[in-house]
Amino acid sequence: MQISDESALELSSPEQGLEAPPSVVRRGLDLRSRRLRTTHRLVLYVAGVPTLALISVGIIVTATGSAAREVVIGVLILGMALTVATGVVVTSILLQREARLARLQSEFVSRVSHDLRTPLTSIRMFVETLQLGRAQDPETTAECLDALGRESERLLSLVDRLLDWARIESASRLYEARRCTANTVLDEALQSVDSLRRQYDVTFVKEYTEGLPDIEVDAKAIVDALTNVLQNAVYYADAPRMVWIRTHVVGAMLEVAVADNGPGVPERERKKIFEKFYRGSAARSQGIKGTGLGLTMVRAIVNAHRGEVRVEANEPRGSVFVLSLPLADTPR
Numbered sequence: 001m002q003i004s005d006e007s008a009l010e011l012s013s014p015e016q017g018l019e020a021p022p023s024v025v026r027r028g029l030d031l032r033s034r035r036l037r038t039t040h041r042l043v044l045y046v047a048g049v050p051t052l053a054l055i056s057v058g059i060i061v062t063a064t065g066s067a068a069r070e071v072v073i074g075v076l077i078l079g080m081a082l083t084v085a086t087g088v089v090v091t092s093i094l095l096q097r098e099a100r101l102a103r104l105q106s107e108f109v110s111r112v113s114h115d116l117r118t119p120l121t122s123i124r125m126f127v128e129t130l131q132l133g134r135a136q137d138p139e140t141t142a143e144c145l146d147a148l149g150r151e152s153e154r155l156l157s158l159v160d161r162l163l164d165w166a167r168i169e170s171a172s173r174l175y176e177a178r179r180c181t182a183n184t185v186l187d188e189a190l191q192s193v194d195s196l197r198r199q200y201d202v203t204f205v206k207e208y209t210e211g212l213p214d215i216e217v218d219a220k221a222i223v224d225a226l227t228n229v230l231q232n233a234v235y236y237a238d239a240p241r242m243v244w245i246r247t248h249v250v251g252a253m254l255e256v257a258v259a260d261n262g263p264g265v266p267e268r269e270r271k272k273i274f275e276k277f278y279r280g281s282a283a284r285s286q287g288i289k290g291t292g293l294g295l296t297m298v299r300a301i302v303n304a305h306r307g308e309v310r311v312e313a314n315e316p317r318g319s320v321f322v323l324s325l326p327l328a329d330t331p332r
Contacts, residue, residue, distance in 0.1 A: 039095055101277070115158055119151040126151075164224070165293050168300045175218040175304050179328040182212040182254055185219055186245065189226035193234060202234050202241040209247045214328040215254055217305050222325065225301045225309075228294045229258045229321045235288050236262035236319070252330040253307060259320040270311050274299045298323070 059078065126144045135141040167173035190204065197204060215222075233243045237260040244259040263282050265273060272278050277292040295309075298321075302309045307324040314320045 112158075112162070116155070119155040119158075122151045123148055123155070161293070161297075165297060168297060173304075175221055175301075177216050177218055177305065177326075179214050179216050180219050182215050182247065182256075182325075183208070185215070185217070185222055186226070186247075186256070188219075189223045189230060190245070192223065192227045193230045196231060196234050200234050200237075200241055202237060202243055205242065205244045207244060207246040209249060212247060213249060213254065215325045216328040216330070217325055221301045222305070222323075225298045225323065226256065226258070228298050229323070232294065232321070233258050233260040233262075233319075236260055236282060236286075238262050238317075249327070250324070252327050253324040254327055255322055255324050257320050257322045259314045259318060261314070261318040264313055264317055265311050265319045267313075273311065274309070 126148050129135055130141065130144055135144050164173065186206075186208075196202075230243065230245075234241065237243060242261045244257075246257040246259065248255045248257070263286075265280060265282070269280050273280050274295050276296040279292045282288070299309050302323050302325070306326050309321065309323050312320045312322065
């Protein structure tokens, strides 16, 4: 079915009030970030300058004092000054982190607003196409309904991810670990990204350990985590796009490694990419969409299963994300 650009523009016109401009929310978050930066400067000026003066006085009194009393006073002044300096440094670090988090939250709201608007605009466009009678034959009507189904599923997926994040953030998500076969979990995760694999023409290479053991996990949660990692691998892989899924048994854990042939994650970002709202330099430079919550959720899910997730460099290029999962029948 073909819909003209003119009708698409008309249907997505901002006058029709699909949503409030995200800038309304972002201004509030940006204001918070600016206030935190201002508070940071005040702390440095108000507490930092007197602290430096105290340290200088303490050094002078300690160095020039001839009596034991003067030396003790100098040491006390230095101790007090160093205590205040420690407080200033700690407060400064906390304020910087809060300001950075406020900025990342602002960017997050903007991205989510855009991601929500896109399927909603498409849904409204196809609904109006049907309402205005532009679909004049059963085939076109069926195509419109299929498109509505796809966009609704896309919207639901995003909302589900945000709800999952809210449950993880509030520590209210429960995991029911049960014995299951590793092959089943891996196959289900691969099946969930099959349409993405075909869309991006990606080759998946499975390198499994022979006779994979059973694992004890909440299968749905681990499938979600693996799906997120596989999606990232597909998005970041370079042509010809290749993704490898490898397994290794290490002690009482099964390690599942997902490797790609993309640009890789710089070493300085390998810890930051698991922080909430953070998006790596590759995502920003390549314009890859995302909320900055995916890997944070992966880490939370894997940690809840007594495992860990890490990122390494792939050879000759790319990244390897390794998830360790507990084997069945292993002591807690």
